[in-house]
Amino acid sequence: MIEGQQKKENHGGAQASTTERLRRIPLAGLRIVLTQPRALMEEIRAPLLEMGAEVIQIPIIRVEPPKSYDDLDDVIMGLNSYDWLVFTEPLGVEIFFDRFFSRFEDLRDLGPVRIAAVGPTTVKKVQALHLKVDVEPEDDLGSVVAAALDKYQNIVNLKVCILRGETADVELPKAIEQLGAIVDDVYCYRYVGEEDLPEDAVKSLEEDGADWIVFGFPAAVEFFHAKFDLHAVLKRFPSTRIATLNPAVTRAVKALGVEPTLEAPKRTIESLVGSIKRVTHGRKKAWEERKKEGEQNH
DSSP states (O other): OEEOHHHHHHHHTOOOOHHHHHHHSTTTTOEEEEOSOGGGSHHHHHHHHHTTOEEEEOOOEEEEOOSOSHHHHHHHHTGGGOSEEEEOSHHHHHHHHHHHHTTOSOGGGGTTOEEEEOSHHHHHHHHTTTOOOSBOOSOOOHHHHHHHHHHHSOOTTOEEEEEEETTOOTHHHHHHHTTTOEEEEEEEEEEEEOSOOOHHHHHHHHHHOOSEEEEOSHHHHHHHHHHHOHHHHHHHSTTOEEEESSHHHHHHHHTTTOOOSEEOTTSSHHHHHHHHHHHHHHHHHHHHHHHHHHHHHO
16 A cells, blocks of 8 residues: 555645745655554554655564464463563563453452563553563563563573564573573464555555665564565665664664664654654755755856
């Protein structure tokens, strides 16, 4: 799906100065590809459209249940044996507690387990349940999470359950185990490649490229590259820039030998959109200054 062309055209005829137009619709004329699952597209789509961008929606991945809920159900029924629950994404929080409340009616049945949540969005998801987040690692990199837990308390012989997606980095449980903890790595969901992609959006990207490609999940990088070949896209459209939501996504892009243009500083959609706006404004301003200097020289 492609959106934003009409808005761009309407504003193009407005009788306003370039400065005023950039203030109102700072992303006017930019083509931005979004790769989030359909269910998560709206949060980033809406502000980009509001800023005048042409949004090309290519939901390259979708979320599916794990192949079996047996492991997750075992964790829920044996919560009193765990010292820590570790959530790396908001989706893990959502699925875990949906499953939890299908069996229990009271949050107190969670017991005295402590909670670690990676990133501000995951933290907010836990806090929305009126639960305290004891540790907030800055990254889901194994060494970072392990160090954060170890800083809070000695985790030797403590039992830790990591609740995350099936394609997640295997280094996380290893890093925590190296500090002496007993770790269960439990898959709550999995990302799979979306086969039913919007034909108009795919054709638009392949024929006309994009100014930005936005990745919010490591799996999206993997499946986008498998479908389009990121190197080929960047070679054909060298001005295309890459924006990532968090360090894990940045690592996935760098693993392909590509350097992202920016990473959201606060690991939120709001800061990601704001960063795209700032980079774009800076480049447009520089272009205007060069144009003005050229006119003066003539």
